Amino acid sequence: MKDMPTETITSDGRKIGGLLMEMKNITLRFGGVKAITDISFDIREGEIRAIIGPNGAGKSSMLNVISGFYVPQQGEVWFRGAKRPQMRPYEVARQGVARTFQNIALFEGMSVLDNVMTGRLNFVKSGIFKQAIWAGAAAREEAENREVVEKIIDFLEIQAIRKTPVSRLPYGLKKRVELARALAAEPKLLLLDEPMAGMNVEEKEDMCRFVLDVNDEFGTTICLIEHDMGVVMDLSDRVVVMDYGKKIGDGTPDEVRNNEAVINAYLGVPNE
Amino acid sequence: MPDQLVFAMEVFLNGLMAGVLYALVALGFVLIFKASGIFNFAQGVMALFAAMTFVGIQKGQVPFAHLINVIFGTKIHHFGWELHSIIAIVLTVGVMIILAWAAQRFIFRHLVGQEPIILFMATIGLAYLLEGVADLMWGSEIKKLDVCITEGVCLPQGINIAIDEVTFGWFGYGFFIDNLDISATIVAIILVVCLILFSQYTKHGRAMRAVADDHQAALSVGVSLNFIWILVWSVAGFVALVAGIMWGAKSGVQFSLSLIALKALPVLMLGGFTSIPGAIIGGLIVGVGEKLFEFAIGPMIGGATENWFAYVLALIVLVFRPQGLFGEKIIERV
Numbered sequence: 081m082k083d084m085p086t087e088t089i090t091s092d093g094r095k096i097g098g099l100l101m102e103m104k105n106i107t108l109r110f111g112g113v114k115a116i117t118d119i120s121f122d123i124r125e126g127e128i129r130a131i132i133g134p135n136g137a138g139k140s141s142m143l144n145v146i147s148g149f150y151v152p153q154q155g156e157v158w159f160r161g162a163k164r165p166q167m168r169p170y171e172v173a174r175q176g177v178a179r180t181f182q183n184i185a186l187f188e189g190m191s192v193l194d195n196v197m198t199g200r201l202n203f204v205k206s207g208i209f210k211q212a213i214w215a216g217a218a219a220r221e222e223a224e225n226r227e228v229v230e231k232i233i234d235f236l237e238i239q240a241i242r243k244t245p246v247s248r249l250p251y252g253l254k255k256r257v258e259l260a261r262a263l264a265a266e267p268k269l270l271l272l273d274e275p276m277a278g279m280n281v282e283e284k285e286d287m288c289r290f291v292l293d294v295n296d297e298f299g300t301t302i303c304l305i306e307h308d309m310g311v312v313m314d315l316s317d318r319v320v321v322m323d324y325g326k327k328i329g330d331g332t333p334d335e336v337r338n339n340e341a342v343i344n345a346y347l348g349v350p351n352e
Numbered sequence: 353m354p355d356q357l358v359f360a361m362e363v364f365l366n367g368l369m370a371g372v373l374y375a376l377v378a379l380g381f382v383l384i385f386k387a388s389g390i391f392n393f394a395q396g397v398m399a400l401f402a403a404m405t406f407v408g409i410q411k412g413q414v415p416f417a418h419l420i421n422v423i424f425g426t427k428i429h430h431f432g433w434e435l436h437s438i439i440a441i442v443l444t445v446g447v448m449i450i451l452a453w454a455a456q457r458f459i460f461r462h463l464v465g466q467e468p469i470i471l472f473m474a475t476i477g478l479a480y481l482l483e484g485v486a487d488l489m490w491g492s493e494i495k496k497l498d499v500c501i502t503e504g505v506c507l508p509q510g511i512n513i514a515i516d517e518v519t520f521g522w523f524g525y526g527f528f529i530d531n532l533d534i535s536a537t538i539v540a541i542i543l544v545v546c547l548i549l550f551s552q553y554t555k556h557g558r559a560m561r562a563v564a565d566d567h568q569a570a571l572s573v574g575v576s577l578n579f580i581w582i583l584v585w586s587v588a589g590f591v592a593l594v595a596g597i598m599w600g601a602k603s604g605v606q607f608s609l610s611l612i613a614l615k616a617l618p619v620l621m622l623g624g625f626t627s628i629p630g631a632i633i634g635g636l637i638v639g640v641g642e643k644l645f646e647f648a649i650g651p652m653i654g655g656a657t658e659n660w661f662a663y664v665l666a667l668i669v670l671v672f673r674p675q676g677l678f679g680e681k682i683i684e685r686v
Contacts, residue, residue, distance in 0.1 A: 147572070173574035185569035187562055198562050202574045204555040265573065 090317065097125030099161070100301050101146065101269060106155035108141055115141040116152065117325045123269065128295050129303045130312045133322035134345060139305045140182060142322070143273050146303065147179045148172035160268070174202050178267035180258040182274045182305075188247040192238060192257050193229070195246055199264025200225040232263050235297070236290060252283035256290070263294065270294070272304035276311055284311065291315060309346070313337065321345070358523045363647045364640055369533035371639020372540045373602075376595040377616040378623065378631040379544070380588040385625045386564040387584040390460065390471045394479035396613020398451075398589055401486045403596030403605045405447050407497050408490040410440035415489045437499045441593070448589030449582075451482075456582045483610060492607065497600035507535055507601055536598040543594055544632060547587070556583060621666035624676025633678065638662045 088096050101123040108116040116138045123129045131139045144150040146157070148169040157164045159175065167175075178199070187195050203225055233239055236256055241249065246257060255275060262270055275291065276284045288311060294300050306312045312319060313333040321329035321336055323345040329336050336342055380395045392398075408415065412431040421427060435443075459474055500506040508531035520526035551557035562570040563580045571577065599609055615638075623634025642661040650657045669677065 149571070168576070169571040170574050170576045173572055179572050181568065181572070185566050185572065187565035187569060189565050190561065194558075198558060198570075198573050198575075201555060201559055201562070261573065 094126060094296060095299075096127045096317065099123075100125045100159070101303075102156075102158035103142075103146070104156040104158065106142070106145055106152045106157075108138075108145060108150055108152045114325050116145070118155075119322070119325075119327045120155075121320045121327065121330055123301060123303055124318075125301055126295070126299050127301060127317040128291070128315055129301075130316035130319045131303065131305050131322060132307075132309070132312050132319060136324075137322040138325040139322055140273055141325075143179070143271050143303070143305055146172075146269075147177055147271055173265070176265070176268035177271065178262035178265045178269075179271035180255070180262055180273055180275060182277065184251075184254050184258055186246045186254060186258055186261070189245070191243050191245055192249070192260075193233070193242045195257055196229045196233060196260045196264050197225065199261040200229060202265065203228075228266070229264055232260050235293070236260050236263075252279050252286075255279070255283075255287065259287075259290065259294075263298075263300070266298075267300060270300050270302045272302060274305050274307065276306060276308060284308070288315060355525065358525050360644065360647060362519075362527045362529075363643050365527065365529060366533070367640035367643030368636055369529070369537055369639070370643065371636035372533075372537045373595065373598055373635075374612075374615055374619050374638050375632045375635025376536075376540055376543070376591065376598065377612050378619040378635055379547075379628065380591040380595065381616060381620055382623075382625060382628055382631045383584055383588045383591065387560060388460070388471075388563075388581050389468060390475060391468070391625070392588070393472065393475040393613065394482055395588065395592060395616070396610040397479045397482045397486070398448075398592035399596035399599065399612065400605070400607065400609040401451070401482050401596075402444055402448055402589065402593035403497060403600040403609060404486050404490045404495070406440055406444045406593065406597060407495045407600070407605050409443050410435050410437060411495075413490060418491065419488060437501065441499075444593055445590055448593060449586045452582050452585030452589050455585055456578065460581065461578065479610070483607070487607075494604045494606040495600075497597065497605050499597060499601065507532065509601070532598070532601055539594060539598065543591065544628070547628070550587075556580075560584060615662070618662035618666035620676070622669050622677055624678045627676070627678035630676060630678030634676070638665070641665055 087098070090096060099122050102120075103122070104120050106116055106119050107114070119142070131142055133139050141150060145152050148167050148171065151166060159177075164172075164175075173179075187198065190198075204221060233242060236259065238253065238256055238260060241253065241257075246254060249257065259272070259275065262272075272291070276287050279287065291302060291304070292315065295302055304315070306315075316333060318331060319329070319333055319336045320327060321339070321342045323341075328341040328345055329339040331339070377395065377399060380398070381392060384390055384392045384395070407413075412433045412435060414420065414428050414431060417429045421429075455478060459478060460471070463471055463474055498506050510531055512529050512531050512534060515529050516526035549557075551561055559570070559575045560580055560583065562573065562575055563577060563584075567577060570580075595612070596605075596609065599612060603609075619631065619634040619638050621634075622637055623630030623632070642658045645661050646655070646657045
């Protein structure tokens, strides 16, 4: 991987650029339990990067390290060519890393539109006094943010439920709203924690399409965790495979598919 | 119109206005509870502290005068000036913001993620600490509170003559309604409208609602929980100041003011801990309910029903609707 040129064009014509994020020798412990052991990998601009592995492999922990929810005991995180100092999750989000959660974390009491609007919070620059008197600038800003949000709502085909309280939506739609909120922040890196978990085939296909479209239309770099091997192989440009907190494979879907360690982890070690 | 009915109407109106003051105190509880899950027992003491600070600043009292005099052997009590009410209010708001920051920085930041009962205990500690600080800062004597915009234009007190005359013309019986209650109602309405506008239409208001709804999700869209908690405590401090000024103008600024927190409890049980409209309507129900009950049933059972009516009413509501009349329904999916 290291000798990959700085810019490549994929077979379907997307441009993949230089390094966006680099994880260097990350180790994360909870008390005596090692969740992640000395893992390094990188994410390039414009690609879809997947992290896969069996249950308890440490995939979610990895995503939490990237988004600042967990602080690793060892290792460095490099973002856009600079070492990232220790940051709180909200600071990481303000740097342009948006995410969704495995168990969906939406604002249940708000409408779909309001939920997606919260993704724009950091684009609101007018202070409270400016907003209090609703001066022109604040109103214009509100209109601009609203426009971006409406575009995303259109894009993800959730216009019909814009005003519905999120708590009334079925699971699959909630996942889509969560994606919309993350997209509203115009992220440089989008982290998806099991975006298709618990969905039926139809919903999965929809979600796959959206992930590909987001990457294609907006050029958003995406790092996702997924259980479904078929989905991962179809979606991603490169795959990291984890097992018991260690990295056991890293490469294109084809390379990973033929990696012996990966096959063993997924299907069990063959009896000699 | 029969006399009894007219009289009941007057009682009803007075009840509504008393209810507004209960609602003001309950509002402070709801704000903090929604955003951080902390049931802030110190809300009543915050109202007392705010009112004392307001009077102290307004009258040009030297804070911690007693302490300073004991240590340095001086005899200062007074700066010798009187400040305009508006300036005193602004300065008191500043003090309440510092208080909010300190509560967050030195107490609640260390208790993030603890059990609700532990947070509750911490607020009890805070309540007594704050009461002590208030005593040390401004002294324990009862103070008279008046708010004047300019010379002679003050928060009105006493019976409203106009209403008295108009109702006398209609019913042959004049309503006794206190001017202070009327202004408290107007101030409360303005306050609530401002709070709603703030939470619906401003950046920090939206962030506040986000934090109230889901901490994790709020973090993921770049909201600093710490900042929002300080903001919420500041807003609750401001609400406490308004409540403190209104109660203080009514009955003088004294330490029993902190007990109004206890009156806010049945209001919260009625309205639900998580609903701002609930706090207001709960306050009105308690205010009107206890006055009408005292008027209608009180004489039959020996009076003084106002002491317990609100609590019993709240208890009955709790049995049938544990989340209160307006609280969020708790549904656990199995």
